Amino acid sequence: MGITKIKAVKDSLSRIVGYAENPEKTLYSDMQQVLHYAGNQEKVNMEQTMYVTGLHCRREQAYEDMMYTKRHFNKTGGNVAYHCIQSFKTGEVTPELCHQLGVELAQRMWGDRFQVLVATHFNTGTYHNHLVINSVSYKDGKKFNCNQKAFYQMREISDQLCREHNLTVIEHPSGKTPRNIYFAEKQGKPTTFGLMRQAIDEAVGISWSWFDFCKVMKEKGYLINASPHRKYATIRAIGAKxxxxxxxxxxxxxxxxxxxxxxxxxxxEKEACGRTYQQIRRNLSRPPKRMRMAGSFHSAKKVTGLRALYLHYCYFLGIFPRKSRPRPLSPAMRLEVAKLEQLSRQIELIHREHLNSVQDVEGFLISVQSQIEEKLQQRTGIYHKLRRCQPGEQMDGLKEQRTALTRELSTLRRQQATARRLLEQLPEKRRQVLLEQKMRRSYRQSHKNKKRRIEYER
Known part of the structure; x- marks a missing residue:
């Protein structure tokens, strides 16, 4: 199973630094970095490089040969090289076969016009090839056009080589996972897709048919559309567009x-999962307890505005009350649980600064901005004094003042960012609270209807 990807290497190449004498402490240009990573002898021991082959260039002087081609045709700017990676399934290829496939890919794709350095690595636990392609052709001086067509051609050649050597091939690639979603899932953070998968797994565990599955998914806040007129079944969170x-x-x-x-x-397993799910449903549909309170609600001061909205929001997230933590129903609220740290900063700011309306937040932002400008002027004055000051106690005192002002500026900027984020997220939070209220009402109503049906059957 060969997986391929390619990216451009961009640099002016004005910084030509020799790395032969001290490769660990040398700064390289982008092209030198890639060539050094692919073929330097230092990497042989550190990353277990198995083979290095130069196609139309010497493996030891690949950088010099590629630069000679660029200077010959006077094309040293723009994309200076392309870095291709060809990776295989763990345990499916030997190092010899992996390198052979990399060289054959280079020959079929670029061998008639471009210089290529091919190196096989095993530093990640999987055999993979690094191919460094000179962007300028040694034959006619034309640049390689790395467009979508070229990428698909490269992938097709790699798949063809895998078929010729009886290796597995991904027939229907699912595409590239966005970087933020990939790292969030890798770190165990909840994502939109992760919550959907979790809901589907739970629904499959307690469903006896496709109809039951769709019903449970609707209770979890998702709508399934598997119409025969559609090529693909779809899933959508209630309230999502x-x-x-x-x-x-x-x-x-x-x-x-x-x-x-x-x-x-x-x-x-279905019965065990079903009992757990029914217990959760009963807890959610249970009506609130009635309690007698001293005093009167009419005379009590009512919480309104932003403070009331955020208290309501925290209740739905399970922060208040501490004794019982109800699980949110809507997918949007479940995703917000991951952002509790950001939410706690917003709540702390609302209570500390007594922000009860949008106008209060806007006034707070104006006040913070004026404080930031004032602190910046003070710090600029200290910088001017430090330039004219001689080393001694006076300089140490000025440095302490500068450090204190920097800390104050950091605090003010954090508060400013929190207040701005609060204003940006306010409409979305109102929408999520309304959606959660609607879903909870529907849960209670369905539970009441079910109890009535049971009483009528009796």
Whole structure:
């Protein structure tokens, strides 16, 4: 299974630094960095480089040969090189075969016009090739056009080589996962797709049919559309505008695969999961307790504005009260649980500065901005004094004042950012509170209707 990717290397190449004498402490230009990473002897021991081959260039002087071509055709600017990575499934190839496939890819794709350095590494636990391609052709001086067509051609050649050597091939690539989602999932943080997968897994565990699955997913805040007139089944959070193809969540989350999972799951596991889910539903649909309070609500001061909105928001997230932490129903509120640190800073700011309305927040921002400008002027004056000051106690005192002002500026800027974020997120928070209220009312109503049906049957 060969996975390929390619990226451009951009640099002016004005900084030509020799790295032969001390490679660990030398700064390289982008092209030198890539060539050094791919073929330097230092990497042989550190990263277990297996083979290095130069195509139309010497492996020891690959940088000099590629630069000679650029200078010959007077094309030293723009994209100076391209860095391609070809990776294979762990345990599927030997180092010899991996390098052979890399050289063959270079020959078929670029061998008739471009200089290429091919190196095989094993530093990640998987055999993979690094291919460094000179952007200027040694034959006619034309630059390589790395467009979408070229990428698909490179991928097709790599897949063809895998088929020729009886290796697995990804027939239907799912595409590249966005960088922020990839790292969030890797760190265990909740994402939109992660919450969808979690809800589907829980629904599969307690469903006896596709109809039951769709019903449970609706209770969890998701709508499933598997119409036969559609090519792909979709999933959409209640209140969201855009639906997501279920196949994008993974092969295990395609609607046909979900039906298979429901049919093959052990009934004892379904009963155990079902009992847990019913207990959660009963807790959510339970009406609030009635309590007698001393005094009168009419005479009590009512909390309104931003403070009331944020208290309500914290209740739905399970922060208040501390004794019982109800799990949010809507996917949007579940995703917000991951942002509790940001939310706590906003609540702290509202209570400390007594911000009860949007006008209060805007006034606070104006006040903070004036304080920041004043502190910046004071710090600029200290910098001017430091330039004219001689070393001694006076300089030490000025440095302490500068450090204290920098700390104060950092605090003020954090407060400013928190207040701005508060204003930006206010409409969305109101919308999420209304959606959560609506879902909780529907839960209570469905529970009441179910109790009535049971009483009528009796």
């Amino acid at each position: 855009k639906a997501v193809r279920m196949v994008r969540l993974g092969e295990e989350y395609d609607h046909r695969r979900i039906i298979q999972r429901i049919d093959t799951m052990d009934y004892r």
